[in-house]
Amino acid sequence: QKEVEQNSGPLSVPEGAIASLNCTYSDRVSQSFFWYRQYSGKSPELIMSIYSNGDKEDGRFTAQLNKASQYVSLLIRDSQPSDSATYLCAVNRSGGYQKVTFGIGTKLQVIP
């Protein structure tokens, strides 16, 4: 079982729709969760971080965390063609220092 699992996609949504990206993780004691966006040929950039159960909203983005189910999601409202990218879920394991584990990433395509 992979430590961080994502569906590689592609996930296609029409412009203006809500895109829902999902991620599960295996280490029950993981404490920090991140969503990165990576455009083709570019490096990842942080979109959201979440540490507590529940929802965290930032503009059109909402991250959701359910530690009991070991599940993290990212919702993108009013999806735009410029949101087309690969979205990486990342988990920082407990125990102190940085050792971030990334999922394979979900490719999102927003269709105009």
Next chain:
Amino acid sequence: KAGVTQTPRYLIKTRGQQVTLSCSPISGHRSVSWYQQTPGQGLQFLFEYFSETQRNKGNFPGRFSGRQFSNSRSEMNVSTLELGDSALYLCASSSSGSKGDTQYFGPGTRLTVL
């Protein structure tokens, strides 16, 4: 504030050679992590340095090594290159490297091994 910089941006080597990649973190950041990104495996953690000390290491063979200097700049070295080492190598810096700390990525070095 200048971002994370990596040099060189592109590199072509042949099997058996060695390569050294460089990363300069954001000013004031003391933690540097290195990742390998391939289409099939995604982003995989190589190692993390803080104050010139390696604190964490991923599951890579000993051919992969790194170091960090007193100014927080970091280098990684790959010896005896194999075809499978072709990848995008990314470094990321953060202020302290503690869990929850935000990592900022550099543009990456694209390594091709022929």
